[in-house]
Amino acid sequence: MVFFSVTAPANQSTSDTPSMGAVASGMPPPKRPAPAESPTLPDERNVDEPGIPLKEALKEANNAKIAVFYSQNTSDEEKQILEIEAILKALKDPADVEKPLEIPDVQRIRVSSASKKAIQYLTLHNSWPLIYIKGNAVGGLKELQALKKDYLKEWLRDHTYDLIVIGGGSGGLAAAKEAARLGKKVACLDFVKPSPQGTTWGLGGTCVNVGCIPKKLMHQASLLGHSIHDAQKFGWKLEGKPEHQWGHLRDSVQDHIASLNWGYRVQLREKTVTYINSYGEFTGPFEISATNKKKKVEKITADRFLIATGLRPKYPDFPGVKEYTITSDDLFQLPYSPGKTLCVGASYVSLECAGFLHGLGFDVTTEYDQIPTTVFTPLEYGCCGLAEEDAVKKYGKENIIIYHNVFNPLEYTISERMDKDHCYLKLICLRNEEEKVVGFHILTPNAGEITQGFGIALKLSAKKADFDRLIGIHPTVAESFTTLTLEKKDGDEELQASGC
Numbered sequence: 001m002v003f004f005s006v007t008a009p010a011n012q013s014t015s016d017t018p019s020m021g022a023v024a025s026g027m028p029p030p031k032r033p034a035p036a037e038s039p040t041l042p043d044e045r046n047v048d049e050p051g052i053p054l055k056e057a058l059k060e061a062n063n064a065k066i067a068v069f070y071s072q073n074t075s076d077e078e079k080q081i082l083e084i085e086a087i088l089k090a091l092k093d094p095a096d097v098e099k100p101l102e103i104p105d106v107q108r109i110r111v112s113s114a115s116k117k118a119i120q121y122l123t124l125h126n127s128w129p130l131i132y133i134k135g136n137a138v139g140g141l142k143e144l145q146a147l148k149k150d151y152l153k154e155w156l157r158d159h160t161y162d163l164i165v166i167g168g169g170s171g172g173l174a175a176a177k178e179a180a181r182l183g184k185k186v187a188c189l190d191f192v193k194p195s196p197q198g199t200t201w202g203l204g205g206t207c208v209n210v211g212c213i214p215k216k217l218m219h220q221a222s223l224l225g226h227s228i229h230d231a232q233k234f235g236w237k238l239e240g241k242p243e244h245q246w247g248h249l250r251d252s253v254q255d256h257i258a259s260l261n262w263g264y265r266v267q268l269r270e271k272t273v274t275y276i277n278s279y280g281e282f283t284g285p286f287e288i289s290a291t292n293k294k295k296k297v298e299k300i301t302a303d304r305f306l307i308a309t310g311l312r313p314k315y316p317d318f319p320g321v322k323e324y325t326i327t328s329d330d331l332f333q334l335p336y337s338p339g340k341t342l343c344v345g346a347s348y349v350s351l352e353c354a355g356f357l358h359g360l361g362f363d364v365t366t367e368y369d370q371i372p373t374t375v376f377t378p379l380e381y382g383c384c385g386l387a388e389e390d391a392v393k394k395y396g397k398e399n400i401i402i403y404h405n406v407f408n409p410l411e412y413t414i415s416e417r418m419d420k421d422h423c424y425l426k427l428i429c430l431r432n433e434e435e436k437v438v439g440f441h442i443l444t445p446n447a448g449e450i451t452q453g454f455g456i457a458l459k460l461s462a463k464k465a466d467f468d469r470l471i472g473i474h475p476t477v478a479e480s481f482t483t484l485t486l487e488k489k490d491g492d493e494e495l496q497a498s499g500c
Contacts, residue, residue, distance in 0.1 A: 051112040058119070061132040064107040065156070070129040071116045077129055080141045081108065084131060087144060091153050101157055134162075134303050154285035159301035161187045164288065166280045167308035169205020173264060175306055180271040187300065188268060189290055191279040195329040196315075196322040202261030203268075203275070206310050209257055214332035215352050217253045219376045222359025223445075226378070226417070244360050246337040253332060276300075316344075328353060338362060352376045379422060382451030384458050385439040391428045401435060402488040403427045403464065409445060410475050425480055426488070427464060435464035442477075450478045 051057070051071065061067040068084060070077045085106050093100035111119065120126055127140025133155060138144060144152075161184075165176040168190025176188040192200045201209035221244075228242050268275045278290035278298065287301045313327035326334065328349050340363040343354040351366060355377035358364040391400050404426040412423075428439030440454055457466065472479025 051110045051115060054111065054115040054118055057109050057111050057115060058122075060107065060109055062135040064132065065104050065134060067107040067109055067132040068129050069109050069111055069116070069119055069132070071111055071113055073110065080129055081106070083141055084129070084144060088156075091149060091156065101153055103156065136304070151285070155303065157286075157301075159286055159303050161185050161274075161300065161302040163187075163304045163306065164189065164280070164300065164302040165306045165308060166288070167205070167306075167310060168203045168264070168275075169308060169310050170207055171310075172205070172306065172308035173203075173268070175308065176273045177267065177271045180273045186272075187274040187276055187302070189276045189278055189280045189288075191277060191292075193279070195312075195327065197326055197330045199330045199333055201333075202258065203264045203277075204257075204261055208260050208264075210329050210332055211349070213257060213260065214253050215328075215349070215356070216376060217256065218249065218332070218356045218360075219352065219378075221249050222356040222378060225359050225361070230411075230417070246334075246360070249360075250332070250334065341365075343367065348376075376448065379443060380445060380447035381441075381443045382447035383439070383441045384451055384455045385437070386428060387439065387441075388426070388428055391439055395430060395438075399431050401429045401431045403429065403484045403486060404488045405480065405484060405486050407444075407477065407480050409477050411445070423477075425484070427467065427481065427484060429464050437462050437464060437467070442481075444477050446477070453478070454481065 050073075052060070057069065061069065066088060068081055070081060088103050088106065091101060092103045116128065119130060120128070123130065123137035125137050125139050125143075127143060130140060131138045131144055138147075163176070163179050163184050163186045165172045165179075165186065165188045168188055172188060172190070176186050180186045190203050190205075194200050199210075205211075207213060225242070225244065228238065232238060265275055276290055276292075276298075278292040280288045280290050282305075283289040283299065286303065287299055288305070290298045290300060292298075313329055315321050315325070315327070331338070331353060338357060341354070341357055343350045343357075343364060343366045345367070354364045354366045359378050386394065388400075388402060404424070406421075406424050409423060422443060424441075424443045426439070426441040427437055428441075429435040429437050437458055440451065440458055442450055444450065467481050467484065470482045472482040
C-alpha cells in the first residue's frame with residue numbers, strides 16, 4: 001500500500017469565481033494594526049461628558065440595522081452624519097419595485113471622548129463619526145463612499161441568516177455556536193466530497209474524523225502491542241502468539257467517531273444553529289446555493305459568511321496515483337489490513353501513521369524532507385518554543401546556552417526496549433536574560449502529556465532557575481528537567497543514559 005500525506009486546500013465549498021457574495025466576508029478592513037497595548041476602558045462614573053455608557057452604546061450599535069457613533073456634536077460631525085444619511089436614503093428602491101429595499105432611520109449614538117477612544121481601539125477604525133451596519137463597524141464617511149452601491153444595497157436587505165458558516169470542523173463549529181450564543185441566527189454547512197477511494201465522514205472536520213482522534217486511538221493500539229511484549233518481561237504469562245485484528249480496531253475507532261459526530265449535531269441543535277449537510281457555493285450577492293447528497297439545491301442568504309473548510313491531502317501529479325494509493329482520509333476506515341506500506345510525505349500525520357502502522361506489525365518505509373516539530377510517533381516528541389537552529393539564528397550563538405541530556409525511562413529498563421537509547425531532553429536558554437527558557441524539547445514516551453504541563457512555564461517566561469527550584473516527582477521522566485545541568489558544547493562526546 002502507498003500512503004500519501006501532503007496537505008493542500010480542501011475542496012472548498014466556494015466557487016473559483018469571485019462573486020458579489022464575497023463582500024459579505026470582506027467589508028472595508030481597518031487601515032491600521034492594533035496598538036501594542038489596549039487603552040484603559042473609561043470609568044463611566046467619572047465621565048462628565050454627555051453620552052451613554054460604553055457597553056450600552058456597543059449593544060445598541062450591535063442591535064441596530066444602521067447606527068452611527070458620534071461624540072462632540074460639533075457642526076463638522078453633524079455635517080458628516082447628514083451626508084451619511086443622504087447616501088443611505090438614496091439607496092431606497094421605488095415603491096413599484098417588487099420587494100423594495102426599505103432604509104431605516106440611522107440610529108445616532110452619542111458617546112464620551114473616552115468611549116470614543118475605546119470604540120476606535122476595539123474596531124480598529126480611526127474614522128469618526130463611525131458607522132455600524134448590522135452590527136459591523138464599516139468606518140466613516142469616506143469608507144462608506146468607497147463601497148459599491150450594489151453591494152451596500154444587498155447588504156442592507158433582509159437575509160435568511162445573520163451568519164452562515166461553511167465547514168463543520170473545530171473552527172467552524174466553535175464559531176457557529178459562539179455566534180448563536182451571542183444572539184445571532186446561524187446556519188452551519190458541512191459536506192465532505194468523497195476521496196478518490198470513496199471515503200466520506202460525518203460532522204466534526206478533519207481532527208475528529210480523519211486526524212487527531214483516530215490517529216491517537218491507533219497510536220494507543222500500537223503502544224499496547226509494545227506493552228504485551230513488555231508484560232512478559234514483568235512476569236505475565238501469555239498463551240500463544242498475540243495477533244492484532246485490524247478490522248476490530250477500525251470498527252472500534254469508527255464507533256467512537258460516530259458518537260462524536262452525533263454529539264456535535266446535538267450541540268448545534270441545543271445552540272439553535274441550523275445544521276445543513278450540503279455543499280455550498282456562492283451564486284449571488286450574499287447568497288449561496290447549498291446542494292445536498294440527492295443533488296437538491298437550496299438558495300440561502302446571510303449578512304456574513306465564514307469559510308472554515310480546512311485542508312485535504314494532496315496527490316502528486318503522476319499517472320495512477322489516485323487509483324492505486326490512499327491518504328489519511330482513507331486509512332482510518334480502510335476495510336482491509338494495510339499490510340506493507342510506503343508513506344510519502346514528512347508531515348506529522350505521515351510520521352505518526354508510519355509509527356502506529358509499524359507498531360501494529362506492518363512493514364513501513366517513510367520518505368521525508370524535514371522532520372516536523374510535534375509528533376505522536378511510537379517514541380513521542382514534544383516541544384514548545386524555538387528549535388536550536390532557530391534560536392541561534394534569532395539571538396546569535398554566543399547568546400544561547402543549551403542544557404541537555406539522555407535518560408532511560410524506568411519502565412523501559414526491564415523490558416529492554418530498543419528505543420530506550422533514544423530518549424533525550426533539552427532546554428534552550430538566553431544567556432544574557434537570566435537564562436530565560438525559549439525552547440523546550442523532549443523525546444520520550446508520553447511526551448505530549450509532559451509538554452502540555454511544562455508549556456505554561458514558557459508562557460510565563462520561566463527561567464532555568466525556575467526549573468531548578470521545581471521539586472521533581474520521583475520516579476518520573478519529567479523530573480529530569482529539574483536536575484538538568486549538562487551544558488551542550490561543540491565537540492562533546494556522545495551522551496550516555498543512566499537510570500535513577
